[in-house]
Structure formats: structure tokens, C-alpha cells
Amino acid sequence: MKILHTIYDDVDNPWCGGGGAVRAMEINRRLARKHEITLLTGHFPGAAREEHRDGIRIRRVGTGRNYLLSRLSFSALASRALATWPFDLWVYDFSAFSPVYAFPSRQARSVMVFHHPVSAHATRKYPGIGLLAAAAEGLHTRLHRRIIAVSPSTALHLKRRARPNTPIHTVCNGVSHPPLAETREEDYILFFGRMDTYNKGIDVLLPAFARLKPAHPGVRLVLAGRGTEARLNELTSISRSLGISDGVELTGPVSEAEKWYLYAGALFTCQPSRYEGWGIAAIESGAAGKAVIGTEIPGLVDAIRPGRTGLLVPAEDPEALAGAMDRLLLNARMRADLGKNGRAWAANFSWDRIAREQERVYVRSLEGQ
Missing domain, CATH: 3.40.50.2000 (Glycogen Phosphorylase B;)
Incomplete structure (x- = not known):
């Protein structure tokens, strides 16, 4: 053909x-x-x-x-x-x-x-x-x-x-399944994806993290993925205005191996998008054995099994997102269970x-x- x-x-x-x-x-x-x-x-x-x-x-x-x-x-x-x-x-x-x-x-x-x-x-x-x-x-x-x-x-x-x-x-x-590696937990929450402030809801994620930071001062937010210089500067400026620049890391583009290394070390991942077709990053999170917090939008409601592989919150709601992040940070058992279920779910794709x-x-x- x-x-x-x-x-x-x-x-x-x-x-x-x-x-x-x-x-x-x-x-x-x-x-x-x-x-x-x-x-x-x-x-x-x-x-x-x-x-x-x-x-x-x-x-x-x-x-x-x-x-x-x-x-x-x-x-x-x-x-x-x-x-x-x-x-x-x-x-x-x-x-x-x-x-x-x-x-x-x-x-x-x-x-x-x-x-x-x-x-x-x-x-x-x-x-x-x-x-x-x-x-x-x-x-x-x-x-x-x-x-x-x-x-x-x-x-x-x-x-x-x-x-x-x-x-x-x-x-x-x-999803491309990750190389076999032992899952670990470091001190960061991960967002992985294109640095599209509006589409991916990063302008919601940063204020949510600002609400979370006082109760969890040792936790960082890592934003990994490709973005134009203007977009990266915009996100740096937002972080600075919220007073959280010391806790936010922008990695820029990463290799396939670096991507899976970041997934493997995350506490959990966030995908606070305004719209998605499906949400590859949500399935990648599961493939790496990590819980994911997403928004209740078409596409993500298909990719994330609420209460099984992750949590869902209303779109454009930093308070609800911060609450879900706090819930996972305080419950290691929930993180582990959601991650285990996510790995089984990702195997279907x-x-x-x-x-x-x-x-x-x-x-x-x-x-x-």
C-alpha cells in the first residue's frame, strides 16, 4: 500500500x-x-x-x-x-x-x-x-x-x-514502555509535555504549586519538555511573580532516557490540561509506575482511571489541583497503589x-x- x-x-x-x-x-x-x-x-x-x-x-x-x-x-x-x-x-x-x-x-x-x-x-x-x-x-x-x-x-x-x-x-x-528500572521517589512532582502554557494548563499548575509550597517546602516542581524561548521565559516570569522560582525547575528538551529517568524519580505527575485528545503523558506516567493528577476534560477522562490510576480535578481550578497534590503527598500508600494500577493499565496501549x-x-x- x-x-x-x-x-x-x-x-x-x-x-x-x-x-x-x-x-x-x-x-x-x-x-x-x-x-x-x-x-x-x-x-x-x-x-x-x-x-x-x-x-x-x-x-x-x-x-x-x-x-x-x-x-x-x-x-x-x-x-x-x-x-x-x-x-x-x-x-x-x-x-x-x-x-x-x-x-x-x-x-x-x-x-x-x-x-x-x-x-x-x-x-x-x-x-x-x-x-x-x-x-x-x-x-x-x-x-x-x-x-x-x-x-x-x-x-x-x-x-x-x-x-x-x-x-x-x-x-x-x-506508549513506548520504559526500560526496566527500579522505581524510586525523589523530592519532586513532574509535569512532562510541551511547554504550551494555555493548552497544558501550566498557568494553573504554577499557582497550585504556590498554594502547596508552604505546607511542603521541601518539594520541587519539575517542568520537562520542549518549549520556545519565549514560552520558557514566560513560565520563569510566572514562577518568579508567585515567589516559587527556587522550587521550580525547567529542564527544556530531554532525551528518551532522561524522560524515563525523570518519571522514575517523581513522587507523581500532573497533567492539568484545558484540552487533550488522549494524553500520552498520563499513560507514560502509568507505564513508569507513577500516579497522575489530571483534569476532568475529554481525553484525560479516558486515559486516567479516577481512583485507580490517578485523580481527576476540575480544569482551571488551582485550589482543587493543590488539594489533590497535597492528598498524594500525604499518602505514600495511595501513590504506590495508583502507580501499580497505572502500570497494568498502560500495558494495554x-x-x-x-x-x-x-x-x-x-x-x-x-x-x-
Whole structure:
């Protein structure tokens, strides 16, 4: 099967590098053993226009001059590529901020991967361009004839928004299981993910930690993951204004080995997002044997089993988040039990299994089922 997979994001993209890009790479590197795969992504500073990795041909289109132009030029050039490039199946990782368009004859051989709705948050986060993103989301959920949702919550949303009788398949995100290592507990709570202050709710996490700090002065907060210099400076400024800069560590990007080392030493992890498709970090936390505190939002309510693998609190509520953090800090037995259950839960989401499930959707699409 000749597969053309379009997705703006890229695992090496310094502006994004999120879970969607990880998913695309993990699935495609497995399917490349049997299929011919071209991954078409957006360009970014320092990126090669073309490379081959793990059997995948990666092509990057557009400009890497700045983030906005990168997204806009990707939308235009990826849409043009779809008109001429040969493929048996087009896999379209939808992004409301960089939509791709195809002629109906080409769109008929497509599967759209939909991570999470952003319309409400798009208009709040970006008042101008957010309206266009919301419109693109509404249009594309009705245009495509077969859709993969990355969580049951996303599938439910799509069933309300897509055309009647559109096949919607739930194929969750996976997790790369950590190397065997003894779990330990150091003096820190861990947030791992992209340093997106709004999306990931880091502007809620920092005030929650400020509330917690007086009762637990020896506990640190480690924020690990990729972020632009502007975002890192913003988080440093927030920490300083809250008087907690001495207890907050920003690691910047970390290697795979460093990531699992941080998970292994954490007391527990926090994922206070405003919106998620699934929440890979929540499953990674479980894979490392660590409890996770997340928010009661679509996606995370699927990835976290409340009272079994972690705790859930209302989104945008620093007081509730601080209370849950305090509860786990005071109860080592609860942390251990949640972490043990989380490890068993995470075992259900290997990338090998996820890739097989996604491949079955591709085959059904080409067979017209």
C-alpha cells in the first residue's frame, strides 16, 4: 500500500513536537515494514527538506521562517501536493490551524485522524485566527468519509458533528514502555509535555504549586519538555511573580532516557490540561509506575482511571489541583497503589497494538467497508 500521510507537526518541530507527531511517527515506523509511506510535514528552522527515517520518507514543505507562515504555507503546499502525488491512501492528521484540502476524487481515498476539538479554545486563545480554525474544524468533520478518533471522548464528539453514518473508529494513542528500572521517589512532582502554557494548563499548575509550597517546602516542581524561548521565559516570569522560582525547575528538551529517568524519580505527575485528545503523558506516567493528577476534560477522562490510576480535578481550578497534590503527598500508600494500577493499565496501549488497529482501518477504507 502506498500511503501519503499529511500532518503539520513533526517530532523535531521546535514550535510543536506534540503527541500527534509522536503518534504519526510511532505508527508509521511500524507500518513501513509492509507499506510505502511518505510523511508530509511542515518546515521549521534547521530542518532538512527530505530525509529517510525508520523506513519512512519524510518530506517537509513550506517556509521555516516563522510559525504562522510555516503553518499557512504548509496548508497551501500540502493541498497542492495532494493533487499530483500518487498514493493508494491519504492519511490526514487534521489540524484546525493548518487544514489541508483535496479534490473529491482524492478525498474519497482518505482517512482523517482527529485528535480533539479546539473550536471553543481556539477563539479564546487566538481571538482572530481562532474563528477560522473553528470554521475549518466544522467543515472538515463533515467533509471526510472515514475518521479515526484518538479517544472515546473524541469519537463521541465526532458522532455529534460528522455526517450521519460516517464510520468513526476509536484508535487510542500508545506508549513506548520504559526500560526496566527500579522505581524510586525523589523530592519532586513532574509535569512532562510541551511547554504550551494555555493548552497544558501550566498557568494553573504554577499557582497550585504556590498554594502547596508552604505546607511542603521541601518539594520541587519539575517542568520537562520542549518549549520556545519565549514560552520558557514566560513560565520563569510566572514562577518568579508567585515567589516559587527556587522550587521550580525547567529542564527544556530531554532525551528518551532522561524522560524515563525523570518519571522514575517523581513522587507523581500532573497533567492539568484545558484540552487533550488522549494524553500520552498520563499513560507514560502509568507505564513508569507513577500516579497522575489530571483534569476532568475529554481525553484525560479516558486515559486516567479516577481512583485507580490517578485523580481527576476540575480544569482551571488551582485550589482543587493543590488539594489533590497535597492528598498524594500525604499518602505514600495511595501513590504506590495508583502507580501499580497505572502500570497494568498502560500495558494495554503498546504502539505495536495501536499500529495494527490503525492498519485495519486503512484496509477497511480501501475495501470500502
